[in-house]
Amino acid sequence: xxxxxxxxxxxxxxxxxxxxxxxxxxxxxxxxxxxxxxxxxxxxxxxxxxxxxxxxxxxxxxxxxxxxxxxxxxxxxxxxxxxxxxxxxxxxxxxxxxxxxxxxxxxxxxxxxxxxxxxxxxxxxxxxxxxxxxxxxxxxxxx
Numbered sequence: 001x002x003x004x005x006x007x008x009x010x011x012x013x014x015x016x017x018x019x020x021x022x023x024x025x026x027x028x029x030x031x032x033x034x035x036x037x038x039x040x041x042x043x044x045x046x047x048x049x050x051x052x053x054x055x056x057x058x059x060x061x062x063x064x065x066x067x068x069x070x071x072x073x074x075x076x077x078x079x080x081x082x083x084x085x086x087x088x089x090x091x092x093x094x095x096x097x098x099x100x101x102x103x104x105x106x107x108x109x110x111x112x113x114x115x116x117x118x119x120x121x122x123x124x125x126x127x128x129x130x131x132x133x134x135x136x137x138x139x140x141x142x143x
Contacts, residue, residue, distance in 0.1 A: 003132035004088040007082035007096075010128035011075045016069030017121040026064035074099070078129075089136035100129035 030039045042057040078099075081092055107122035 001131065001135055003085040003092070003096075003136045004082045005136065006132040007078050007085055007127045008097075009079035010125050012133070013121060013128065014071050014078060014127045015075035017125070018068050018075060020117070021064070021071060022068040026061065028070060031097070049103065051053065073135050083134065085136070090138055091133070093136060096129045096133045100126045103129065 030036045038058065042060060043055055046053045046055050048054075081095065085092055103122045103126040107119050107126065108124060110118040
C-alpha cells in the first residue's frame with residue numbers, strides 16, 4: 001500500500017466523521033425528558049461574556065459547528081496531502097505525525113467525554129496517518 005491510499009482513506013473518514021458530527025451532534029434533536037430539560041436550561045440562561053449576551057447553548061452550537069468545520073478542513077487537507085505524497089511522501093511524515101498525535105488525543109478526549117463512535121473514527125484516522133508515515137519510501141535522485 002502507498003501513502004496516497006492511506007491519506008485518502010483518512011480524508012474520507014474525516015469527512016464522514018465531520019458529516020455525522022454535524023447531523024447527529026450539532027443538529028440532532030434532544031429526546032423528551034431530561035435531555036430536553038437540559039437543552040432548555042442551556043438556551044434560557046443568558047450571561048454577558050466580553051460584552052456580548054450569550055448562553056451555554058450558544059457555546060455548545062458554536063463549538064459543535066467549529067468541530068464540524070475543522071473536520072471538514074482536515075478532510076480536504078488530507079486529500080491535498082495525498083496529492084503531494086505522490087512526489088514527496090517522506091517529506092510529509094512530520095505533518096502526518098502531528099495529525100496522528102492530534103487524532104489520538106481526540107480519541108482519548110472522546111473516550112472520556114463522549115461515546116464509542118468518535119473514538120473509533122479518530123483511532124482509524126490516526127492509524128491511516130501512521131500507515132502513510134510507515135509506507136513512505138525515500139525518493140530517488142531521478143524522481
